[in-house]
Amino acid sequence: MLAAWVQGEPASSIGLDDRGLHYGDGLFETIGASGGRARFLGAHLARLARGCAALSIPAPDAALLAREVTRAAGLAPHVIIKVIVTRGALQERGYAWTGSESPTRIVCAWPWSEGPLAMRAPARTGLATRPAAPPLLPGIKHLNCLGQVLARQEARQRGLDEVILADPEGCIIGGGMTNLFVYTGDTLATPLAARCMVAGVMRAQVLAAAESAGFRACERAITAQELAGAEALWITNVRVGLWPVGGLGQRTYAAHPRTSILQHAIEQSACEAAGA
């Protein structure tokens, strides 16, 4: 870790009584930064505010948090910044909150060695060997991440870049650390936010980039069965960007011409957001 701050002050620890530790009672954002600028910062702050509203946690002041993130963005040419907001310290023992908690605001920074424009070999993926539990709070990026931890461990053990998860009904909920896009019937599709573990900031950027490029794109239920018949797959998050899938199990996918068009549109949008 390059540096960390709690409530804006340099720190290396948090209180043992924090509800983030005891219950995962909080939210987080993982933000990429390049050249001293946090990418898609507005989208991250907006999602964090939505998550805070969903958990009835008072959202941190957006301007204050933006300054703290920007300070972290200046630490290296490329930085990954994690913002954590927990409900704060336990006011009394037990799960329920009292309403008198004061949120804990954490900003951590790591070097982002590959940066946003890394050329990556196509992703090796596979379907998870077991159905995933349907998300407790679909789309919300909260601190209850054991589903992601176990999925990412499965990917590591199987020598894959990512595992793709389906719920017990056979509907795709995404990858362990990514959202999934499918290209089929001349349309780009991604699972409904109501099915996703997290509704990713890069997922929204891809949908916007598709629209700006004049491509058909939609959110819909996607079954595990239809992945084999798709023309192309991509996995997305703010760190890996739009990453083409080269294989899912035994099925391989050829490079697709829309990949570079969408990647270019996403970078265009990142530059415009930074300039705004």
Next chain:
Amino acid sequence: MLAAWVQGEPASSIGLDDRGLHYGDGLFETIGASGGRARFLGAHLARLARGCAALSIPAPDAALLAREVTRAAGLAPHVIIKVIVTRGALQERGYAWTGSESPTRIVCAWPWSEGPLAMRAPARTGLATRPAAPPLLPGIKHLNCLGQVLARQEARQRGLDEVILADPEGCIIGGGMTNLFVYTGDTLATPLAARCMVAGVMRAQVLAAAESAGFRACERAITAQELAGAEALWITNVRVGLWPVGGLGQRTYAAHPRTSILQHAIEQSACEAAGA
């Protein structure tokens, strides 16, 4: 909080890089202690070890942890002790673990003002207004507790002692902080561990007490519909013990003669365990 220790040393904080905070990547036990003795300690340590195995976290040495819990038990006449074991500090950024983590062992103690033999008014309960997501890791007492947090908040808002949760199939998974027992057809029943958020230590004590008292008892799927027709309901955890339910929504339940028989058998078992 009366006191807390990390890795056996007095402490009030943990590292910002702990995976317990970032992902809820860890386990916990809530242990009651009276007269300087931790109640049902063997059962707690065994469940913790099972949870560690499920998450591939090296379990702490049981004798060491037992000494640390017993030290905390001596702080007041009645103490609630929480043991948290996380996978440890992030070795690299991201969900997957490397295997080189060293677990963080936390012991916290709070005064247990009411103690184990509190006389309580019958519990006021209600069915949760929304289906609960099926547990990610049924029965395992891990740090991803937002389901419990939201359920307990609903109880508080509705002025109830507890809400009873059913999964989308209509099967009871337990209360927000308790396991549920149902008495019907001369048999005591509780949901299968495979459906429970947590397979409680008190739940196991009640099943054992029922057996020792010669009552019929079983674990089975229990639907929300059948609760209204039950002769009696109880909710259980190590803090509240075997707590008779006085009402579930509009349905009321009369005091049941088996309550005191089971409570007595549980206390007998606690004394024998302490003497062993």
